Amino acid sequence: MSRMLLSPFVKFLFLEGVEQNQKGEVVSEKQNKYKHRFPSSSLYLLPHISSIFLCNFSLHPPPSISSSLSGPADIDSMATIGHNNLNAKLVLLGDMGAGKSSLVLRFVKGQFLEFQESTIGAAFFSQTLAVNDATVKFEIWDTAGQERYHSLAPMYYRGAAAAIIVYDITSTESFARAKKWVQELQKQGNPNMVMALAGNKADLEDKRKVTAEEARVYAEENGLFFTETSAKTAVNVNDTFYEIAKRLPRAQPAQNPAGMVLVDRPAESSQAASCCS
Amino acid sequence: MFGTQSTRDISFEFQSQIPNWRPSIYTRRANITVKFQDLYGFTVEGNVDDVNVLNEVREKVRQQGRVWWALEANKGANWYLQPQISSISEGIALKSSLKLSALTNTITLKRLIRKGIPPVLRPKVWFSLSGAAKKRSTVPESYYNDLTKAVEGKVTAATRQIDHDLPRTFPGHPWLDTSEGHATLRRVLVGYSFRDSDVGYCQGLNYVAALLLLVMKTEEDAFWMLAVLLENVLVNDCYTNNLSGCHVEQRVFKDLLAKKCPRIAAHLEALEFDVSLVATEWFLCLFSKSLPSETALRVWDVLFNEGAKVLFHVALAIFKMKEEELLLAHQVGDVINILQKTTHHLFDPEELLTVAFDKIGSMTTNTISKQRKKQEPAVMAELDQRLRRLNSLNEDDK
Numbered sequence: 001m002s003r004m005l006l007s008p009f010v011k012f013l014f015l016e017g018v019e020q021n022q023k024g025e026v027v028s029e030k031q032n033k034y035k036h037r038f039p040s041s042s043l044y045l046l047p048h049i050s051s052i053f054l055c056n057f058s059l060h061p062p063p064s065i066s067s068s069l070s071g072p073a074d075i076d077s078m079a080t081i082g083h084n085n086l087n088a089k090l091v092l093l094g095d096m097g098a099g100k101s102s103l104v105l106r107f108v109k110g111q112f113l114e115f116q117e118s119t120i121g122a123a124f125f126s127q128t129l130a131v132n133d134a135t136v137k138f139e140i141w142d143t144a145g146q147e148r149y150h151s152l153a154p155m156y157y158r159g160a161a162a163a164i165i166v167y168d169i170t171s172t173e174s175f176a177r178a179k180k181w182v183q184e185l186q187k188q189g190n191p192n193m194v195m196a197l198a199g200n201k202a203d204l205e206d207k208r209k210v211t212a213e214e215a216r217v218y219a220e221e222n223g224l225f226f227t228e229t230s231a232k233t234a235v236n237v238n239d240t241f242y243e244i245a246k247r248l249p250r251a252q253p254a255q256n257p258a259g260m261v262l263v264d265r266p267a268e269s270s271q272a273a274s275c276c277s
Numbered sequence: 278m279f280g281t282q283s284t285r286d287i288s289f290e291f292q293s294q295i296p297n298w299r300p301s302i303y304t305r306r307a308n309i310t311v312k313f314q315d316l317y318g319f320t321v322e323g324n325v326d327d328v329n330v331l332n333e334v335r336e337k338v339r340q341q342g343r344v345w346w347a348l349e350a351n352k353g354a355n356w357y358l359q360p361q362i363s364s365i366s367e368g369i370a371l372k373s374s375l376k377l378s379a380l381t382n383t384i385t386l387k388r389l390i391r392k393g394i395p396p397v398l399r400p401k402v403w404f405s406l407s408g409a410a411k412k413r414s415t416v417p418e419s420y421y422n423d424l425t426k427a428v429e430g431k432v433t434a435a436t437r438q439i440d441h442d443l444p445r446t447f448p449g450h451p452w453l454d455t456s457e458g459h460a461t462l463r464r465v466l467v468g469y470s471f472r473d474s475d476v477g478y479c480q481g482l483n484y485v486a487a488l489l490l491l492v493m494k495t496e497e498d499a500f501w502m503l504a505v506l507l508e509n510v511l512v513n514d515c516y517t518n519n520l521s522g523c524h525v526e527q528r529v530f531k532d533l534l535a536k537k538c539p540r541i542a543a544h545l546e547a548l549e550f551d552v553s554l555v556a557t558e559w560f561l562c563l564f565s566k567s568l569p570s571e572t573a574l575r576v577w578d579v580l581f582n583e584g585a586k587v588l589f590h591v592a593l594a595i596f597k598m599k600e601e602e603l604l605l606a607h608q609v610g611d612v613i614n615i616l617q618k619t620t621h622h623l624f625d626p627e628e629l630l631t632v633a634f635d636k637i638g639s640m641t642t643n644t645i646s647k648q649r650k651k652q653e654p655a656v657m658a659e660l661d662q663r664l665r666r667l668n669s670l671n672e673d674d675k
Binding site: 087097113115118120121124137148149150154156184187 | 481555566
């Protein structure tokens with residue numbers, strides 16, 4: 001749990017009784033040999049699932065009370081995860097070697113390779129997350145980073161619901177490149193796109209060239225959600241995807257269910273509003 | 278095909294789950310996954326069926342070798358190296374000076390090559406057929422050595438990118454992923470980046486050059502193969518600054534798919550699935566990253582003899598082979614899964630090439646050239662418009 005709680009962008013309030021909502025099941029759907037299933041009790045992803053419940057939704061009262069408050073439909077969606085299914089196209093953009101593929105590999109397979117094959121064109125992955133009342137199926141396009149591949153990018157970000165713009169905290173060049181991507185997406189991308197700025201390789205603190213503060217200010221100015229990640233140590237990787245899943249516009253949002261709201265995220269609320277709805 | 282992940286990276290909790298998830302997920306008939314090295318040293322991960330197919334393929338390669346030796350006994354040594362009526366230049370009027378025997382040899386050779394060049398003859402046959410030998414003969418003997426010496430120690434944007442990609446090119450390969458392999462691949466790529474500064478280095482070439490190195494006996498021959506590929510065999514500007522040639526090929530491919538596989542094309546269009554999403558990598562890496570090595574090399578056998586149109590044949594065949602399955606897919610993700618699973622498991626080259634050439638039907642280099650000409654203006658206009666839009670973004674910034 002502890003590493004998840006280090007996330008700079010999320011403050012949590014822990015209350016008792018949260019566990020009852022942890023029905024999440026995460027299914028990895030990368031097509032090839034690594035296809036596997038994490039049972040709901042998986043130590044591996046559970047902390048992140050719980051983090052979503054904590055920061056997004058209020059604590060649901062017991063079903064009997066809930067039915068009187070929110071109606072049977074709400075009960076239904078709580079009971080059967082998968083009732084509210086959301087497909088979301090997500091694209092990763094960023095400079096060559098910033099670690100786009102590594103972030104995806106970490107998220108989809110829970111692995112890290114010191115040397116990840118360079119991506120040509122783009123690679124496709126999918127991963128389904130259970131977020132309380134819904135499942136979000138990410139269709140992830142991990143694009144090639146070399147500058148000349150830029151001309152292919154629109155094909156991949158067209159119609160994308162979310163984007164993660166990745167830079168390498170040890171390279172100012174890659175940060176400059178990330179800013180260009182942000183600009184381009186703001187002008188050309190889907191206007192409701194949820195955008196995250198991820199400073200990757202956060203484990204290489206001694207080689208850092210881009211300060212977190214600089215990036216955070218930039219992200220705030222541009223309405224992005226900012227995080228520093230390490231695909232190597234897994235810090236903030238899953239959180240980033242969960243945060244995006246959470247911010248995606250919903251067809252049937254359980255935004256204001258009756259009950260206490262246990263969210264304490266003052267710094268985030270304004271940005272979330274601009275991204276989500 | 279190139280599964281190289283090492284178990285040390287997998288967390289302990291994850292490992293403990295392996296026995297639980299594996300059998301429940303593999304719905305294939307054979308549940309056991311085997312890992313082994315193929316003919317070219319790549320780690321292959323497949324099930325028992327795949328292993329059987331690979332063994333059959335190996336046997337077929339041996340048989341094909343015997344066919345080549347028999348022909349050599351009949352027609353004389355190196356008969357296949359004699360001047361060809363190159364299919365690459367087909368359409369140019371046949372010179373009257375050509376003898377009938379040369380013509381029959383060309384036809385025999387074309388058929389023979391579609392059945393596969395024995396791995397041991399590959400370096401010799403490719404070097405001659407592709408035109409690499411001719412290209413090399415126009416420069417002094419020492420060209421390659423001089424080039425590599427002259428550029429040694431120079432640092433450019435291209436060399437930095439090459440250095441970055443060396444360990445990321447087929448990582449885990451027993452030769453490519455060694456310091457010797459890296460150094461050799463580096464010399465070839467850096468050398469080429471100086472030979473053609475318009476191309477410099479384009480990601481994707483690392484895979485192409487790596488596979489060339491594994492096939493050709495010497496790095497110099499691999500260098501010339503790379504040169505002839507980029508300068509003669511493939512369409513121009515596939516790898517230059519905005520990949521315009523690649524964009525053209527993708528548009529041509531879409532037209533061909535609509536023509537040759539209309540049901541698939543219509544279905545995918547309804548799903549808003551752009552075939553370039555997957556086909557771009559096929560064309561830029563010449564299938565080296567998606568097909569098992571022997572299958573990819575069989576494609577290259579034909580590519581060097583018949584020209585870039587072969588890439589269309591093969592790409593169309595991959596769709597065609599899975600027509601029924603693709604028509605049942607209703608999500609983009611499913612389409613991609615089908616295509617990726619298909620390409621990764623195409624251990625039998627015969628299966629692919631039969632569809633590519635018999636079922637797809639003939640396409641001449643001429644008609645494809647015409648199609649390219651037709652698409653070029655639109656691609657250029659689009660890229661130009663995009664560039665201007667991006668430039669205006671930058672100006673806004675100032």
